[in-house]
Amino acid sequence: MGHDDYKEMIPAHALSALDASDEGALNEHLATCAECRRDVAEWEATAASLALGAKPMEPSPQVREKILTGIRSEEPSLAGRSLSEKSGSEKSGFNVIPFGPTPRNLWNSLGSLGSIAAVILFAALIVGIVVLWQQNRRLRQENELVQILSSPGARLKELKGTTEAPGASAKMVFDSTGRALLIASGLPRPPQGKEYQLWFIEPKRAPRPGKTFSTDSAGRGQLEERIFEVDQEYSVFAITLEPAGGVKSPTGAIYLRSDL
Amino acid sequence: MARDEAALAELYDRYRVILFGLLMRILSNREEAEDVLQEVFLQVWRRAADFDANRGRPFTWLVTMTRSRGIDRLRTLAARERVAIAGARDESEAVSDAASDAFRSEQRGLVTSALAQLPDEQKRPLMLAYFDGLTQSEIAARLGAPLGTVKTRMRTGMMKLRELLAGKDASFGF
Numbered sequence: 001m002g003h004d005d006y007k008e009m010i011p012a013h014a015l016s017a018l019d020a021s022d023e024g025a026l027n028e029h030l031a032t033c034a035e036c037r038r039d040v041a042e043w044e045a046t047a048a049s050l051a052l053g054a055k056p057m058e059p060s061p062q063v064r065e066k067i068l069t070g071i072r073s074e075e076p077s078l079a080g081r082s083l084s085e086k087s088g089s090e091k092s093g094f095n096v097i098p099f100g101p102t103p104r105n106l107w108n109s110l111g112s113l114g115s116i117a118a119v120i121l122f123a124a125l126i127v128g129i130v131v132l133w134q135q136n137r138r139l140r141q142e143n144e145l146v147q148i149l150s151s152p153g154a155r156l157k158e159l160k161g162t163t164e165a166p167g168a169s170a171k172m173v174f175d176s177t178g179r180a181l182l183i184a185s186g187l188p189r190p191p192q193g194k195e196y197q198l199w200f201i202e203p204k205r206a207p208r209p210g211k212t213f214s215t216d217s218a219g220r221g222q223l224e225e226r227i228f229e230v231d232q233e234y235s236v237f238a239i240t241l242e243p244a245g246g247v248k249s250p251t252g253a254i255y256l257r258s259d260l
Numbered sequence: 261m262a263r264d265e266a267a268l269a270e271l272y273d274r275y276r277v278i279l280f281g282l283l284m285r286i287l288s289n290r291e292e293a294e295d296v297l298q299e300v301f302l303q304v305w306r307r308a309a310d311f312d313a314n315r316g317r318p319f320t321w322l323v324t325m326t327r328s329r330g331i332d333r334l335r336t337l338a339a340r341e342r343v344a345i346a347g348a349r350d351e352s353e354a355v356s357d358a359a360s361d362a363f364r365s366e367q368r369g370l371v372t373s374a375l376a377q378l379p380d381e382q383k384r385p386l387m388l389a390y391f392d393g394l395t396q397s398e399i400a401a402r403l404g405a406p407l408g409t410v411k412t413r414m415r416t417g418m419m420k421l422r423e424l425l426a427g428k429d430a431s432f433g434f
Contacts, residue, residue: 011418012396012411016328017389019397046422048323050390052371054285056277063280063294064272067301071265074305178336226336245307 001025006036014043024206027249151175159237159256161186168219170256172237174227182223182237187215187255190241197242198223199250200235207238212246272301275319279326285391286330287337296333300326331393374424382417385410 006029012018013026030036148154153176161168167186174180182198190196198210215221239256279300283293303325375383388394388402396414400407 008415011415012389015386015389015414015418016331017385017394017396017399017414019395022396043418043422044324045317045320046418046425047390048320048327049367049371049421049425050375050386051278051282051323051327052368053375053387054278054281054391056281056368057284058277059280059294059297060290063298064269064276066298067272068265068269070298070302071268071305074302226332 001029003029003033003036006030006033007039010036010039011043011046014040014047020205024249027206031249031251148173148175148179148181151177151179157237157258159184159239159258161256162254164241164253165255168256170239172258174225178226180225180227182213182225184213184215184221184223184239184256185219187219187221187239189215189217189219190244193244194241194252195244195246196221196239196255197246197250197252198225199238199240200227201238202235207250209246209248209250212242212244268301268305271304271318271322275322279322282323282326283330286327286334286393289337292333292337293330296329297326300329303329327390334393370425374421377424378417378420382413382420385414386417386421389414 006026009018009022009026013023018026030040149156155174157172157174159170159172159182165187168184169186170182170184172180172182184196187196195212195214197212199207200210201207210225211223213221213223237256237258238250238254240250240254241252242250276297280293280297283296284290287293287296300322304322378386384403385396385399388399389396394402396410397407399405399414400410403410405413
């Protein structure tokens, strides 16, 4: 197939309607063709407009509350900051509340030993909060792991480190509802702009992408997924290093993989 | 309310009726659609840093993520045979007046008008792909049409849709 053949496949790719073999071939081409990658972005916008063909409907008010409660229980995020900074609140139409200005000259304003002591105490307090938050997060992970493992039909798959990360390992637990949790350890910290990504690999089919995750300074990372029954039975799970946010077809080295 | 939280709440208020409508169209089940909508915004919260304005608009990013999650859930449910997809559509709660105001009805009008101009033979494959998550082979089997014909009709339909929306694209920036 040539460039024009791949170009013709892009509208269907934007609808995620390509069959696995075509999707795999196109993804290989996209890795080397900037023009086609630009086309993908344009066709994805056209595909997204189809969403407006659905009748708008009002979710129940509880959904909003659940979302806000959910994010409060998670780590402090830069969500609003990232969205507003990257897209520009005027350009995107977001009316994001701006963040407060940072102190212009901190040291000039700290004229006394008392102030310095206060800063040290404040820093210690922040460190303490971070430590507590990390402990709390680990407990939540363990709790979730126990919940899934104690579900009916729960299963466990182990992923072993490849030559890229011989000391790494991971466990993937999932239950009959498709709820899954992957906990990895011993992975090197991804470089700036990179994340680890999960893949489902079946014989004679192009690998299918899963979610991405990063690791902490100790090389630990975790990922929540939903896994189809067919993948639970027939897929090999693999973890590769990819551009942050993930890609549709693997481009990086495999760091972890399971056996069938 | 924290500032980040306020930004997310505003994002939700702005897009909820579009995204929930999309999920209802895919899943035909209010409970599942609300669950996925919740997952989507939690994912937005966790992955906002991945959003790259150079690669697309927030609308495209959100809709693509929502549709993808909706189709994933549809497949999970279908695999478990837990829902009768062919069941009656739950349209018991129409969109409120306030939500209608918030929703950009003009853009929706443009899209529905564009879709109405597509021949049914081009529109059906697009709908089956977008809202039912079917691949081209599955669409060919569903419609009893040759695979090559389905590919051509999908491509032609998408090109026509893009052409009909061209020039009006700026209004899809939301």
